[in-house]
Amino acid sequence: MDEVVLAERPTALLIVIALAAIAVLLVLIVKVRLHAFFSLIVVSVLTGLAAGIGMGDVVTVVIAGFSTTVGTVALLVGFGAVLGRLVEMTGGAQTLADKMLDKFGEKRAPLALAVASLFYAFPIFLDAGFIVMLPIIYTVARRLGGSFMLYVLPSIGAFLMMHALTPPHPGPTAAATVMGADIGMVVIVSLLVGLPTWYLAGYRLGLLIAKRYPNMPVPNLLGEPKDYPEDERPGFWTIMFVLLLPLGLIFFNTVFSTLEADGAVTDDNIFYQLSRLIGTTSMALLITVLLAMVLLYVLPRRRRGESIGGLLEDLVDDALAPVCSIILITGAGGAFGRILTETGIGQTLADGLDAWGLPVIVAGFLIAIVFRVAQGSATVAATTAGSIMAPAVVSMNLGAIPLAAVVVGICAGSITFSHVNDSGFWLIGRFCGFDTVTTLKTWTVIATAIGFMSFALASVVYVVAS
Secondary structure (H helix, E strand, O other), X not given: OOXXXXXXXXXXXXXXXXXXXXXXXHHHHHHOOOOHHHHHHHHHHHHHHHOOEOHHHHHHHXXXXXXXXXXXXXXXXXXXXXHHHHHHHOOXXXXXXXXXXXXXXXXXXXHHHHHHHHHHOOOOOHHHHHHHHHHHHHHHHHHHOOOHHHHHXXXXXXXXXXXXXXXXXXXXXXXXXXXXXXXXXXXXXXXHHHHHHHHHHHHHHHHHXXXXXXXXXXXXXOOOOOOOOXXXXXXXXXXXXXXXXXXXXXXXXXXXXXXXXXXXXXXXXXXXXXXHHHOOHHHHHHHHHHHHHHHHHHHHHHHOOOOOOOXXXXXXXXXXXXXXXXXXXXXXXXXXXXXXXXXXHHHHHHHHHHHHOOOHHXXXXXXXXXXXXXXXXXXXXXXXXXXXXXXXXXXXXXXXXXXXXXXXXXXXXXXXXXXXXXXXXXXXXXXXXXXXXXXXXXXXXXXHHHHHHHXXXXXXXXHHHO
C-alpha cells in the first residue's frame, strides 16, 4: 500500500477522536443494534476521515486492514470449525465421555465430564460443543443421581476457558491476528494460563456453587442423546490423536523457532524449515482436518460398506456456514486497528498509557471488559480491544511471550461479567433449565472468575517474560 497522506492533527484532538470512535461504536452496536461488522467498518471510515486521512485514501486503508486480518483468521476459524464438526458427527464426543467415565470412575464423574469437555472444546466453538455434550451430561446425571449442577457446571467451565483463551476459537484468534502475535505462542501461553484457571475457577468453583443447589433436577429439553453404536464410533486414541496433533505440530514449530532465534540452529536447517511449513497454526489445522476426514469419516464408512458421495462436502458446508459472520467481524476489527495505526491515534494512546503508568496488559483487559459488558459478544470485545491496543503494543516491540500474554489478558477481559446481552448467557440458561437469577449466580460467576484468574496468571507471565 502506498504511503497515506495525513493531515496534521493536535495530540489532544486525536485522543478526543479515539474516545468518540469508541463511544460511537458502542452506540451503534448496543443502542442502534447495527451488526458489529457494519458498525466497525462505518466507525473505521469516520475515524480515518476525522483524524486526517484523505477521502481518496481512507477506503484503501480499511481494505488493507481488513484483507490482512481475514487472510489469517479465515483459515484458522474455518479449519477449526470443520474439525469440530467432524468430531461431533462421528460420535467422538460420546467416545471421549465414555472413556473418561471409565477412567475416573462414577465418584469422579464431574471431573470426567469436565476433562472430556476440555478436550472436545479445543476445536469446536462453545455453543455447538456444549449442545453436543449436554445430552451426555443429562444421561450421566440421571444415571448417577444428585444435583444436575454437580455435573454441568464443571463442564461449562471447561468450555468457557477454551472458548475464551485458546485459538482457533474466534476471539483469541482475532486478537492475536490484529496485534501481530505468534498464534502458536498464544496457544502455548493460553494453555499454560488456562489449565490451572480451569481447574480452580471452572472445576473447583463449579463444585462449590453446585453445593448451593443440592436438588436441581435434570432438564428434559433435548431428549435422549443420539446414540452412536460402538462399532461406528472412532476409538479413543484416534480422537486423542486428532485433537492433540495440531498442538504437537504447533509446539514443534515453536521449539525450532526458539532454537533458531537463539542461534542453536541455522535458518537452512531442514527441521527448522519443515517446522515452518507444517507447524504454523493454519497448516497444522489443515493437516489435522484432512487426516480427520480420512480417519473419522472416510475409512469407517468404507469399512461398513457405506457410500460417501457428497456427504463429506455437505458436512464441510454445514461447518463453514455459521462462521462467516465471525470472520467478517474479525476482518472489520482489523480494519479499525489499521486506521488507528495509520492516523497515529494508536501511538498517541500508547504515549498516554506510558504517561499514566498503566501497563499495556491492564489497559487491554479493562478495555475488553468495557466492550464485553456493553455489547455482550466475547469475539467483538477481544477483536475491538486488540485493535485498539495493537499500535501501542507494536511501539513497545514486545517479545513473543509477553505479546502472547497481552493477547491472553485481553481475551480474559472479553468473557468477564457476562450478563443478559450475551447470547451464551441465554443458551446456557435455557439448555440447563436455569432461570435468569440462577444463570447470573452460576454462568456469570464462573465466567468472571475465569476472566480474573486468567488475567492474573497472564500478568505473571507478562512480567516474568518482559
